[in-house]
């Protein structure tokens with residue numbers, strides 16, 4: 001069965017799903033959605049996802065959006081093991097905490113600081129910059145004494161967080177003040193399946209920050 005995947009290579013949540021699919025060994029039928037051309041607002045796409053966001057996945061009767069929900073679905077439905085999203089409630093709780101932290105805090109604060117500058121030519125807001133620094137500081141603390149974001153092995157927490165942190169890096173945010181994050185980031189780059197797909201997407205993403 002074909003899994004349709006509506007995406008843009010540069011989008012951080014899309015990059016996270018691409019890496020997850022690679023890690024799980026699932027092939028996605030890639031369908032580009034050009035946000036700048038308004039593809040996501042066309043009736044045929046709104047019919048699939050009324051919220052008109054990417055990433056969006058269609059697998060049989062299931063239309064699914066929200067990157068972290070898609071990632072969890074791919075592992076649960078197609079993963080040969082549960083290592084990326086452990087079934088054990090205690091382990092899964094920690095992975096979930098990191099997934100929600102990424103969505104509600106780390107990635108959210110990135111968008112709050114950078115996107116008005118990029119898309120609305122608004123001036124930088126130093127208060128929002130401090131919030132971003134605080135969020136990366138939280139991640140640095142979570143990583144104290146452990147190799148990966150939710151313990152000693154790679155999980156969906158790392159995949160979503162590395163998509164976000166690589167966006168910070170690409171935007172020119174200085175990670176050198178966060179040694180645990182730097183070490184973990186290097187480890188993720190070397191060990192996350194499909195990290196090359198993230199790199200390729202970042203090349204697109206970078207264009208927004210180059211002028």
Ligand SMILES: N[C@@H](CCC(=O)N[C@@H](CS)C(=O)NCC(=O)O)C(=O)O
Nearest residue numbers: 011012013052053054055066067068
């Ligand atoms: N929390 C969502 C965020 C999705 C999102 O905001 N995607 C952006 C592109 S990166 C988008 O589709 N924007 C167009 C819109 O909201 O209409 C996720 O993780 O999937």
